[in-house]
Amino acid sequence: MRERRTVQSVERALDILEALSASDGELQLREIAQRTGINLSTCHHLLMTLMARGYAGQHLRDRSYFLGNKVFEISSMRSRQIDLVPMAMPDLRHLNRETQETVHLEVLRGTDLTTLAKLESRQAVRVGTDSFGKSNAAHATATGKAILAWLPENEMMRVIAEKGLSRFTDRTITTLAGLVEALRVVRRSGYSTDEEEFTLGVTCVGAALRDHSGAVVGAVSCSMPAMRADRAHLDAVTKAVRRCAASISNRLGDTTARNGGGGAASAA
Template sequence: MMDSALTEDRIEAAEAPVALRVRAPGTIRSVDRALDLLEVLSRSGGALALSEISARSGLNASTCHHLLATLAARGYISQNGRSREYMIGNKVFDLSDARARQFNLIEVAMPRLRALNEATREAVHLAVIQARELITVAKLDSLHAVKVDSGFVGKSNAAHATASGKAILAWLPEPEQRAIAEAKGLDAFTENTITGLDALRAELALVRRHGVAYDREEFQPGVICIGAAIRNHTGGVIASVSCSTPTMRASDEGLARVEELVKAAAAELSQELGSRSPA
């Protein structure tokens, strides 16, 4: 039986040049290449034949075959018995689920919240919807001498009236949107609050179209808030980040800047949580 190290050496000697990617010093080449193959499959959008994997990875077919066989034996990829094409295996999803269970949303988000707070000098919030309740789980107050009441950490029945709530509601299935509206009501907090389900649906359609939610004095007079959704590794919306500013500082130019900063913070957090979905 041929020694495994010798087998790998012969495979490497015969292969074509690999993709021109700088590899970190001190790494194990075979492990690095196996991860290259996983990344090729993860970006493919479907199953791939051995020849296609070889072409995309820059590794020869023999090397790919050996690495794929090892990954398949551990469940990280699977192979269609008829087409012989390869795809991501269930073990990868197990790892993704484990990562999701391990992360602390507030801990992960806090550096981004602080950066947004410092860049805008306005109040920022991190919110989730759980059991049909809008819950602000973290907030940072404005750095200005004149500031708005940035609310409190805890539950609120104002998902329909806040940017943080609408940023999440917009991406929920319509039956869930309706269930939340019916369970919590569409109470009027100001004369600008949306209190009709049809009007709320139209507003949420705009949120989906533009990737950002606005609260234009709908929850609190004299306050405008801008929010954007945060996605996890499955692409699902799990939270929102928002920024509140008093109308006295809300110029068109200033709001446009805050909007871009909020969207960027949400996108960066989503990426950190493993999302590849667009905002």
């Protein structure tokens, strides 16, 4: 059996998190070092890194350590993603029937744009199913832009710093200034568009999904051949996507109704 290779520093950081989670209360540095078998200096440096990323915190009064909010955020996000597909599926099926177009449900996992569900178009002429490179294409897709538009600026910049602004077609946004302006339009209009920016010949419309706290947890979109995206059809699809996103968000506990049902399509 092939030996599994692990990274010692990662294992040690995880040991610290597990020690903090198993404790009935906060722990002093020496206690953490003893429980994990990590020397004090290394333990301290790892804790500083975990604190910088929000995975650990420290009381100023007695210098004790505890689990940071980031741990709970990730746990909550994972729970939402597990529940999101069955919760959203009735609305996704309705959107698929109403528009006759391909429907996507997508989220950001870390900095990767990830497809959770896809319902194919009911029409003979439909968009392709190739999603190669999509994990790096938040800036070039309707779902990606719908999510990026509502992220805190530092989180949006982290995604772009890690993934870059790769060119997929001659219509892809490849400058930060261009993307910032496109995201401003998304926030103003309440929906996003991809006009052959990820795949030539494919037009998409997307809208963000929000949970009970108002935080964006994903996006829904409709994709169609560009030849079918005339003004009337695009307007109808845009309204349907926004209604779908609002309905799913309502199921998730959002009461802001940001996505609404009106509005006409326009280029992002």
